[in-house]
Amino acid sequence: MSDLDLKERLIKALKGESVDKTPAVSVTQTAIVNLMDWTGAAWPEAHSDANKMAELAVSSHEMAGLEGVRYPYCLTVLAEAMGCEINFGTKDRQPSVIGHPYPNGVDNLIMPDDLSSKGRIPVVTEATKIIREKVGDNVPLIAGMEGPVTLASDLVSVKKFMKWSIKKPQDFETILDFATDACIEYANILVDNGVDIISVPDPVASPDLMSPVTFDKILKPRLIRYAESVDCVKVLHICGDVTPILGMMADCKFEGLSIEEKVKDLKSAKETVGDRATIIGNISSPFTILSGTPEEVKESAKKALEGGIDVLAPGCGIAPHSPLNNVKAIVEARDEYFA
Ligand SMILES: [Zn+2]
Numbered sequence: 001m002s003d004l005d006l007k008e009r010l011i012k013a014l015k016g017e018s019v020d021k022t023p024a025v026s027v028t029q030t031a032i033v034n035l036m037d038w039t040g041a042a043w044p045e046a047h048s049d050a051n052k053m054a055e056l057a058v059s060s061h062e063m064a065g066l067e068g069v070r071y072p073y074c075l076t077v078l079a080e081a082m083g084c085e086i087n088f089g090t091k092d093r094q095p096s097v098i099g100h101p102y103p104n105g106v107d108n109l110i111m112p113d114d115l116s117s118k119g120r121i122p123v124v125t126e127a128t129k130i131i132r133e134k135v136g137d138n139v140p141l142i143a144g145m146e147g148p149v150t151l152a153s154d155l156v157s158v159k160k161f162m163k164w165s166i167k168k169p170q171d172f173e174t175i176l177d178f179a180t181d182a183c184i185e186y187a188n189i190l191v192d193n194g195v196d197i198i199s200v201p202d203p204v205a206s207p208d209l210m211s212p213v214t215f216d217k218i219l220k221p222r223l224i225r226y227a228e229s230v231d232c233v234k235v236l237h238i239c240g241d242v243t244p245i246l247g248m249m250a251d252c253k254f255e256g257l258s259i260e261e262k263v264k265d266l267k268s269a270k271e272t273v274g275d276r277a278t279i280i281g282n283i284s285s286p287f288t289i290l291s292g293t294p295e296e297v298k299e300s301a302k303k304a305l306e307g308g309i310d311v312l313a314p315g316c317g318i319a320p321h322s323p324l325n326n327v328k329a330i331v332e333a334r335d336e337y338f339a
Helices: 006-014 033-039 050-062 077-081 121-135 148-156 158-167 169-192 212-229 243-250 266-273 285-290 294-306 324-337
Strands: 069-071 085-087 096-099 141-144 197-201 233-237 256-258 278-283 311-314
Touching (some): 006 197, 006 278, 006 311, 033 050, 069 121, 077 085, 077 121, 077 148, 077 169, 121 169, 148 169, 148 212, 158 169, 169 212, 212 233, 212 243, 243 256, 243 266, 285 294, 311 324
Parallel strands (some): 069 141, 197 233, 233 256, 256 278, 278 311
16 A cells, blocks of 8 residues: 555545545645746746646645645636636736636537637646646546536636526526536546546636535536546645535535635544545635644644544645745644644
């Protein structure tokens, strides 16, 4: 068992199989300014240049020790390919969607003929090849992509999406189905290009924005269809305190569920989920990894390990100004725990 390489260990842990020690990775955004300065591969260029995307991603593995390579750094690649307008942000601000192709309705939805050639999808597939060449076959490649709920809201605007959820239930379901189709197609492009794990942050599905009843009746069936149509290990990340929907998330057929520190009781979270999924997290990105000390990161990591976390990781995207030593402390804490 101690012969496991990083990829085998992470995949086994995500599937709930026993491993020699808990893997320590990030399934959410990893890039920090320290490493942008170190590598010379910085935002916003690293969102659109395959070499820079790859170099910055690999540095989180080689310099910070994270046991996987996680990229890209935004939730806008598929949105852009589907016709959204993107603001690429700055060195320390992530890209965001600023223009929506379907704010007026769902009558003329257009699925691109060749999605793999659209927007920055070729950049991500090229970066995948470069990363694989750099790190070899034994380090897991974790590709991030926006989930169907978040993509649907980007296609029509969050405001319209929220409104349709109440006043135009048919349009709401139509845009969700369309977004789910696009997510499945993009995920399969990623799988065909050799990624090992797909991490799907779907922040708009959070109980902060969508009621648990909507999640159960409308969003969950789409997430299940996505998961059943994508043949690799998958992680679902939903922001906020997901305690009210955790049991439903466990039904979504993703191998792993990535949760924030806002889910306070890890032991009962594990009980709720049971053997339907594994749990990843949940060191606070804003309060500990960004603004704490390495000792505080370790304390929080050990608490997660004691709570039975299956994969040790930040609770949400790492903030760009997080110190390198705090990211390093994630893996150090795991090593100390298992020493
Ligand atoms: Zn999050």
